[in-house]
Amino acid sequence: MQINGSVALVSGANRGIGRSFVEALLARGAAKVYAGARQPERLADLVDAGKGRLVPLKLDITQPADIAAAAGRCRDVTLLVNNAGINLQAGLIAAHDLAAARAEMETNYFGPLAMCRAFAPILQGNGGGAVINMLSILARVNLPMYGSLSASKAAALSLTQGVRAELATHGTLVVAVMPGAVDTEMERNFPPPKLAPAEAARAALDAVEQGAEEVYPGDMASGMSQGLAADAKAVEKDLAKYLPA
Template identity: 50%
Template structure:
């Protein structure tokens, strides 16, 4: 799929990787970018900040079925859907005071992603097939205990992407799963001791996956290292997670 001249929708576009995707899409010649955010003020600000009128801010909470349906009905020219919106509440499965934060991560990271794919699949089909990009995490290929709700939600989203790819193959829609490691964003500010990529780096890597129809793509050095560790010595990797949890509790 060509990025130049395409029309894209990016969820969670007001900061971090989402903002990086908006900036990179514009730099690579996208005709229009629908920049989605939960806040009307954020949506308006993103639109106002684009001097050439190629950004349209829209209010969208991916867990709100009415807003998702409205977005699909409004944005009928979309050929590239980037599911970036995410929630990370930094709760463990056993120590979380209740299940609320864990449920919210699953609602946003899994059910919200699936809802967007379901809503926009007919739009993409009408526009020639296009592509879906699901922004996932190295925590979706390796279970990270400190990310008790987040990591399982990304595992689920990764599996969903494989299922959706098979379901939409017949209409020519490519589905790319991005395995993201460490990025210099607010969500990852707690991560120390590793090299962090910029949001634009992740966006460039993600758009490369779109252009070359790559099904699953490790977007940065940290993601590549995690996958290599998993392939080389999965038992040692699991043990390192246990040791890290012990240090955290200590």
Template identity: 45%
Template sequence: MKIQGTTALVTGANRGLGQAFAKALLEAGATKVYAAARDPSTVTLAGATPIKLDVTRADDVFAAAKIAQDVSIVINNAGIALGAMLLSDQGADAIRKQLETNLFGMLNVSQAFAPVLRGHGGGALVNMLSVLSWASLPSTATYSISKAAAWALTNGLRNELREHGTKVVAVHAGFIDTDMAAHVTAPKSSPADIAARVIQALLNDEEEVLADDISRQVKAGFGSTPSHYIAGLKP
């Protein structure tokens, strides 16, 4: 699909990867990019159009969709990561909180903007997932549950939105050099590199983006014995 002359919306666009997505879209020729954030005053990217959007609030999401009726690209980037262990006292609560943002927030945005995208010929819905959709580390198990669910949601949305002409793009990546992974000492990709790879995927009409080496390795290892999701990842 083309990006030149289009209008896009990015959730969680006030910093980190979301800001990198918004910047990359503008540089690729998007006429307007709505940079969505819970507090739009925190959006500082020159050229972006701040818009209030808390993905966990359905009324907030539909209000944003009513304003942003001109979009043909939506990037579901907003997400949270909590480090609670599964069997800890905080495990169940951490899962619920992450599902609320990483799964139901993505669904809220997809439901609200599906008619908008359809009205512009289909466009594209991009869901930021993770290599942790497929495998888990001891410290990421609750996050991995939410991302695995978001991957399943993405596959379901692809089926339902195909008749709308909407391209649904799943993006998998390992650790990215943002605030979310500030505590991680393992190698990280730059937000700009991930955003550039997604822009190229949109231009190429790709439906799945393996944005870095680790995501490609884990996907390739699905057929190995034992698979990465059984053997586990090494941080």
């Protein structure tokens, strides 16, 4: 699938990696980009930059009514980018209660699942297309300081595999993107080096064009992926040193 001429929908488009997705899609010739945001007024400068190709969309992926409205309106989508996510930086035992773990599952697992379900028939009707799920290298191994975030991304990796299998006969490519630390508001307190958000978006769009099902943008993620392939238990033990504050 080529980005040039595609019609994309990006969740969490107002900032961070989502904003980089929108900019990269426009630069690579997407015919239209639906930019989803909880507060669409925060997309004003992107609307200007889009020169008629950028369509702002109110979209909270935890709200079924927003998803239904988006699926009703965006019938021409060929590329769904499930980018929106949260990291409440909570441990599994250290957290006061289950609130963070539940919120992360709502946004990072149930949200993308609901979006995949809503847009699968639309993608099929438009020839198959592709889904990008923004996961994390922490989908592959738990980082205890972000224990519940890691679990939600592991769930999202499993959903990605299952959705890929169910949509294979539709001709829909389903891509798992698993970066390490990226330089956005989400990880403002994480020490450098961090991947530029534009690099994460570029690697994801390259994967779509190459038909790749998994991509590990940046040195941190590719190094950890290689480490997991060589000795997964050693990587788990290494990350076990990073406990919740």
